[in-house]
Amino acid sequence: MQIGYKLAAxxxxxxxxxxxxxxxxxxxxxxxxxxxxxxxxxxxxxHSSFAWSVxxxxxxxxxxxxxxxxxxxPTVRYHPAIVAQAAATLALVSDGRFTLGVGAGERLNEHxxxxxxPSVRGRHERPREAxxxxxxxxxxxxxxxxxxxxxxxxxxxxxxxxxxxxxAVAASGAESATMAAELGDGLFVTEPxxxxxxxxxxxxxxxxxxxxxxxxxxxxxxxxxxxVLETSRWMVTGWKxxxxxxxxxxxxxxxxxxxxxxxRELFAIGPDPAVHVEAVRRYVEAxxxxxxxxxxxxxxxxxxxxxxTDLAGRLRALA
Numbered sequence: 001m002q003i004g005y006k007l008a009a010x011x012x013x014x015x016x017x018x019x020x021x022x023x024x025x026x027x028x029x030x031x032x033x034x035x036x037x038x039x040x041x042x043x044x045x046x047h048s049s050f051a052w053s054v055x056x057x058x059x060x061x062x063x064x065x066x067x068x069x070x071x072x073x074p075t076v077r078y079h080p081a082i083v084a085q086a087a088a089t090l091a092l093v094s095d096g097r098f099t100l101g102v103g104a105g106e107r108l109n110e111h112x113x114x115x116x117x118p119s120v121r122g123r124h125e126r127p128r129e130a131x132x133x134x135x136x137x138x139x140x141x142x143x144x145x146x147x148x149x150x151x152x153x154x155x156x157x158x159x160x161x162x163x164x165x166x167x168a169v170a171a172s173g174a175e176s177a178t179m180a181a182e183l184g185d186g187l188f189v190t191e192p193x194x195x196x197x198x199x200x201x202x203x204x205x206x207x208x209x210x211x212x213x214x215x216x217x218x219x220x221x222x223x224x225x226x227x228v229l230e231t232s233r234w235m236v237t238g239w240k241x242x243x244x245x246x247x248x249x250x251x252x253x254x255x256x257x258x259x260x261x262x263x264r265e266l267f268a269i270g271p272d273p274a275v276h277v278e279a280v281r282r283y284v285e286a287x288x289x290x291x292x293x294x295x296x297x298x299x300x301x302x303x304x305x306x307x308x309t310d311l312a313g314r315l316r317a318l319a
Contacts, residue, residue: 001284001319002030003312005304006070006212006294007054010040011231014049014057020300021058021065027308031066032058033101033210033292038077038109041234042255043248052086059094067098070212070292071170071188073105073127077113080130081155084137088157091165100134101188101210102127103170106243108251117244124175125149131167131183138164168210172239174199181205189288197287211288213279214267217297217306221270224297225260228267232296233258236266267296273310277318284318291315 005024007017021032036051055067067090074083087100104127107117118126129147136143137157145152169180170188177196180187181203188210189196197209214235218224228235233255234242241254263269268279280291295303 001316002066002208002290003315004031004033004066004068004210004290004292005029005307006292007032007034008045008294008296008300009035009037009051009054010042010045010048012300013047014054017049017054018057018061020304022061023301023304025062025065027304028312029065029307031068031097031099031290033068033070033212036069036072036109037106038112040248041108041251042231043252045231045248052090055090055098056093059090059097065097067094068168068210069099069101070210071101071103071105071168073110074102074130074134075126075150076105076110076115076117080133080150081137081152083130084134085157087134087165088138088160091161092159096161096163096165098165099168099186100165101168101170102131102184103188104176104243107246108242108248111246122149123243124179127169128179128183131169131179134167135183166207168208171196171200177205178203186210186290192282192286192288194286208290209288210290210292211283211286212292212294213283215276215279215293215295215297215303216263216267216269217271217276217295217303218299219271219302224267224269225263227298228263228269228296229258229260232267233263235296236262271306273306273314276311277314280315281318289319 040048074080090098104123129150142156166185168186168188169184171177177199186207190212216224234251236258268276
């Protein structure tokens with residue numbers, strides 16, 4: 001099992017996330033994962049820097065730490081050729097430490113280029129074509145592609161690592177899990193659903209299985225809950241809301257009803273290691289082996305110290 005640290009791109013500026021990545025390596029994390037967004041979820045978060053620049057800086061500042069996008073949508077805001085080029089370059093400058101996480105994305109980030117946001121059906125069709133294009137370019141040589149939604153014309157990646165970066169595909173059900181098995185090298189989820197792993201394996205998937213675990217560390221539970229209510233309550237709204245709303249002000253309104261009991265149902269809260277271990281156990285028992293700790297507490301350094309001294313050994317024992 002590998003354990004990763006989620007860089008909260010919406011909550012901190014780029015310099016701070018570079019600093020946190022260095023600290024995460026020192027604390028014993030195996031990798032960091034960073035969302036690839038244009039906007040924060042809430043105005044109170046106040047940040048959303050360009051993921052690829054931050055991850056490149058992290059590659060230069062660390063030596064063993066794995067790096068991953070969690071996740072990039074390779075269709076609307078980006079053309080998949082650009083994602084393939086960025087991923088290949090980052091794999092080179094990190095000496096093979098990069099994993100490309102891809103997913104369906106959210107209207108919050110994709111509508112900004114003025115091309116709208118596709119229907120649910122289109123969100124499944126376009127990622128498949130995008131992955132086929134990325135795979136073509138990772139083969140090397142000149143490539144073209146003519147799909148229903150996406151095209152590629154006489155393109156070639158000139159700086160391509162000997163081994164292309166692995167691709168982890170976000171999934172929530174049978175269709176996306178099958179796509180992850182057929183066109184990806186790994187699986188990426190945000191819920192402890194064993195059924196997604198079962199669909200992935202049934203379709204031939206055998207790669208790493210990434211999962212984000214929501215946590216909020218603080219010296220006391222009240223402080224941890226309050227931090228979630230201020231910056232991360234949007235997570236309680238669920239995917240049908242998270243995928244559709246266009247701006248932070250909409251998420252502020254949609255999450256205004258969130259209360260303490262909602263937070264406690266979703267997050268591992270407070271300073272007790274046993275609480276956080278139990279949260280991770282649910283994901284491990286569901287079949288996930290690359291666990292990403294997503295801390296929404298107010299003190300990232302406190303959480304990193306907590307991981308190093310009280311949590312790392314207990315979590316690794318779950319494997």
